[in-house]
Amino acid sequence: MLFAIVEKGGLTEGAALLGKSQPSLSRSLAILEDRVGAALFEPDRRPLRPTELGQALAAEGRKVFLAGKASADILSRYQGGMTGAVRVGGTPFFLDGVISGMIAAFHFKHPDVRIDQIYGYANDLLPRLEDGSLDLAILPMRASSIPQGFSFEQILPGRNVIACRAGHPLARRSAVKLTDIGQYPWIAPPADSPLYQDLRNVLKEIGIKDFKVSFTGGSLSATVSILTGSDALTVLPFSVVFMMRQQRAVSALSIRIGDPDRHLGVLRHDGLKLSPAANRVRNHIRSEFETLATSITRVSQSTVWRP
Amino acid sequence: MLFAIVEKGGLTEGAALLGKSQPSLSRSLAILEDRVGAALFEPDRRPLRPTELGQALAAEGRKVFLAGKASADILSRYQGGMTGAVRVGGTPFFLDGVISGMIAAFHFKHPDVRIDQIYGYANDLLPRLEDGSLDLAILPMRASSIPQGFSFEQILPGRNVIACRAGHPLARRSAVKLTDIGQYPWIAPPADSPLYQDLRNVLKEIGIKDFKVSFTGGSLSATVSILTGSDALTVLPFSVVFMMRQQRAVSALSIRIGDPDRHLGVLRHDGLKLSPAANRVRNHIRSEFETLATSITRVSQSTVWRP
DNA sequence: CGAGTTTCATAACGCAGCGTTATAAAGACC
DNA sequence: GGTCTTTATAACGCTGCGTTATGAAACTCG
Numbered sequence: 206m207l208f209a210i211v212e213k214g215g216l217t218e219g220a221a222l223l224g225k226s227q228p229s230l231s232r233s234l235a236i237l238e239d240r241v242g243a244a245l246f247e248p249d250r251r252p253l254r255p256t257e258l259g260q261a262l263a264a265e266g267r268k269v270f271l272a273g274k275a276s277a278d279i280l281s282r283y284q285g286g287m288t289g290a291v292r293v294g295g296t297p298f299f300l301d302g303v304i305s306g307m308i309a310a311f312h313f314k315h316p317d318v319r320i321d322q323i324y325g326y327a328n329d330l331l332p333r334l335e336d337g338s339l340d341l342a343i344l345p346m347r348a349s350s351i352p353q354g355f356s357f358e359q360i361l362p363g364r365n366v367i368a369c370r371a372g373h374p375l376a377r378r379s380a381v382k383l384t385d386i387g388q389y390p391w392i393a394p395p396a397d398s399p400l401y402q403d404l405r406n407v408l409k410e411i412g413i414k415d416f417k418v419s420f421t422g423g424s425l426s427a428t429v430s431i432l433t434g435s436d437a438l439t440v441l442p443f444s445v446v447f448m449m450r451q452q453r454a455v456s457a458l459s460i461r462i463g464d465p466d467r468h469l470g471v472l473r474h475d476g477l478k479l480s481p482a483a484n485r486v487r488n489h490i491r492s493e494f495e496t497l498a499t500s501i502t503r504v505s506q507s508t509v510w511r512p
Numbered sequence: 513m514l515f516a517i518v519e520k521g522g523l524t525e526g527a528a529l530l531g532k533s534q535p536s537l538s539r540s541l542a543i544l545e546d547r548v549g550a551a552l553f554e555p556d557r558r559p560l561r562p563t564e565l566g567q568a569l570a571a572e573g574r575k576v577f578l579a580g581k582a583s584a585d586i587l588s589r590y591q592g593g594m595t596g597a598v599r600v601g602g603t604p605f606f607l608d609g610v611i612s613g614m615i616a617a618f619h620f621k622h623p624d625v626r627i628d629q630i631y632g633y634a635n636d637l638l639p640r641l642e643d644g645s646l647d648l649a650i651l652p653m654r655a656s657s658i659p660q661g662f663s664f665e666q667i668l669p670g671r672n673v674i675a676c677r678a679g680h681p682l683a684r685r686s687a688v689k690l691t692d693i694g695q696y697p698w699i700a701p702p703a704d705s706p707l708y709q710d711l712r713n714v715l716k717e718i719g720i721k722d723f724k725v726s727f728t729g730g731s732l733s734a735t736v737s738i739l740t741g742s743d744a745l746t747v748l749p750f751s752v753v754f755m756m757r758q759q760r761a762v763s764a765l766s767i768r769i770g771d772p773d774r775h776l777g778v779l780r781h782d783g784l785k786l787s788p789a790a791n792r793v794r795n796h797i798r799s800e801f802e803t804l805a806t807s808i809t810r811v812s813q814s815t816v817w818r819p
Numbered sequence: 820c821g822a823g824t825t826t827c828a829t830a831a832c833g834c835a836g837c838g839t840t841a842t843a844a845a846g847a848c849c
Numbered sequence: 850g851g852t853c854t855t856t857a858t859a860a861c862g863c864t865g866c867g868t869t870a871t872g873a874a875a876c877t878c879g
Contacts, residue, residue, distance in 0.1 A: 215855070216855075216856060216857095217854085217855060226838075226840080227855080227856075227857095228838090228839080228841095228858080228859095229837065231856060231857055232837080232857080233837070235857080236837095241587060241590075241591075242591065243590065243787060248644065249845085249846080250846090251845085251846050251854090251855075251856090252847095253856090257596065258595075258596065261586050262583055262586060262587070265579040265583040265586065266583075268575055268576070268578075268579040269575070269576050269579045269580070272573070272575040272576045272579070273576070276569055276572040279565070279568050279572065280548060280565075280569070283548075283550065283565050284548075284550075289564065289565065290564055337555065522825095522827085523826070523827060523828095524826060532867075532868095533867075533869080535827085535828075535830095535867090535868080535869080535870095536866065536868075537827095538827060538829085539828080539829085539866080540866075542829095543865085543866095556874080556875075558874085558876050560827085820879105821878105821879100822877100823877085823878085823879105824875105824878100825874105825875085825876075825877090826873100826875080826876090827872105827874075828871100828872080828874085829872075829873095830869100830870085831870090832867105832868085832869095833866105833867085833868085835864105835865095835867095836863105836864090836865080837862105837863095837864090837865095838861105838862085838863080838864090839860105839861085839863100840859100840860095840861095841860090842859080843857080843858070843859095844856080844857070844858090845854100845856075846853100846854085846855075846856090848851105848852085848853080848854095849850105849851095849853105
């Protein structure tokens with residue numbers, strides 16, 4: 206208050222700076238002078254001029270004022286979602302294959318938002334959402350298996366493909382028959398992943414009972430490395446393959462397999478309100494997936510890239 | 513408050529730092545978190561640890577805290593009289609001859625107290641005391657002429673001597689007769705000074721009607737210069753001559769002249785309460801004059817220095 | 820793992836600081 | 850001296866924050 210008066214040279218303008226009324230400042234000043242026991246401004250001088258003591262205290266007040274301003278700034282940046290830490294959980298393949306790119310784009314726009322990625326499956330992520338050590342989880346889930354107290358926003362319908370390396374013998378065929386597939390070895394996703402379930406379902410659906418697993422349990426990049434270095438096949442989410450289309454390292458077989466009953470979405474806990482930054486991340490990811498969806502349909506209609 | 517909690521690592525100790533109760537802090541924190549709309553501390557963790565946001569705000573709070581502490585320091589220094597500005601008025605001869613030395617000693621003890629000396633006589637100093645542009649005035653006054661609303665503390669009884677240079681023909685005589693004096697020229701103090709009145713009274717008392725004035729209107733140092741460079745005489749306050757005894761440039765004649773009815777004292781205005789620093793100056797001057805008085809009696813009794 | 824200790828949260832209550840508007844008074848300006 | 854600007858005062862109400870008493874967690878330790 207003292208700073209505002211000294212800075213603006215008067216009560217009226219000082220009050221305006223502080224967003225208060227002039228009488229309020231006047232009385233506050235009087236009370237302060239009374240408490241201090243000394244005049245803070247030269248008495249009876251109209252261009253109000255501070256005493257030495259007033260000046261010295263106003264200098265300290267300046268620091269307080271600036272700190273308050275800085276605090277307001279910190280706060281507004283936080284509340285605008287420009288600042289903060291967001292813990293995003295997700296299944297490894299989606300996180301590595303799709304989400305991390307989106308997060309990179311987000312981080313480019315908002316460099317002061319720190320984002321922690323946590324890898325895990327539903328049974329890991331759910332408790333962490335519950336105890337608040339995770340803000341969002343992005344994972345494929347069955348609509349029916351959403352536990353009480355959680356909300357799930359679907360962002361992409363589940364769709365898997367059989368993936369192979371770009372130059373794979375089956376890659377060029379416009380239609381792949383089931384019998385063609387049998388002879389190739391398989392790369393299995395980690396056994397506790399939903400994708401592994403999908404793989405088993407696909408193989409069961411196709412009718413393959415015995416299949417060679419040449420590699421298992423790795424990360425997405427490991428899987429892709431094996432994939433591109435061999436003629437092995439695997440099941441991958443369509444979106445993951447789609448995102449890798451630029452590298453032209455991986456293709457999807459032209460064979461329709463049953464869609465999984467899990468759909469990719471953002472899971473969060475109702476009890477915990479999201480921080481503004483987390484909300485921004487969530488909105489960002491949703492909009493990114495929207496554009497991804499339109500991009501998928503657009504590309505699918507063209508002949509340039511064929512899943 | 514936030515800073516205190518973060519600094520001390522908990523509410524209990526933080527409250528102690530701020531001199532408040534723990535529940536007070538607890539609720540203040542809760543209100544703040546509610547207003548901010550975000551947790552400032554990790555929830556349900558016993559060694560209370562701030563959120564990033566809490567940390568950032570606490571850093572600003574630290575500045576506020578320090579500024580508050582600095583303000584308290586400024587204030588206590590001011591209220592202890594260690595800081596401030598004191599305007600001391602006085603008659604030129606006393607100020608130059610006696611007071612300035614005391615002020616120098618004071619300034620040595622309290623270098624942060626700024627002291628402004630203002631030269632003037634009663635008619636200048638009184639209005640300035642009244643309008644607050646002066647804190648104290650040190651001047652010789654008649655007890656009866658203290659105006660309403662002023663208080664006057666006598667610090668030294670008025671006593672004048674006839675002064676001459678140290679080697680003056682009259683200086684060695686143990687008793688000076690009136691007839692001896694007549695032949696020497698006189699140095700007159702400024703015509704508007706009380707000392708000038710004293711001089712006139714002395715001369716009238718002595719019976720000298722015509723007297724040569726060889727110099728007039730100067731400051732004390734000018735007067736002393738003339739005095740030491742000639743055989744001229746003048747009337748000076750005894751205390752001024754006493755203070756100059758170390759230099760052995762000026763002597764006082766061994767002749768008793770009537771004491772002036774003015775007495776040296778500290779004049780101040782009742783309406784204006786003194787600042788702590790001004791009070792310290794006042795007390796300092798009073799105590800200095802007390803020691804001066806005892807010093808005068810001690811020296812007078814010895815034979816080393818004879819007025 | 821349960822008892823004990825520490826620490827934080829909540830409740831109930833009261834005071835005072837500070838916000839407001841309306842209005843008077845005092846300087847400044849011409 | 851009249852007018853305008855600026856500060857001081859008054860009356861009123863509400864919110865913030867202080868207190869003590871007490872309950873509920875969470876950490877510690879044998």
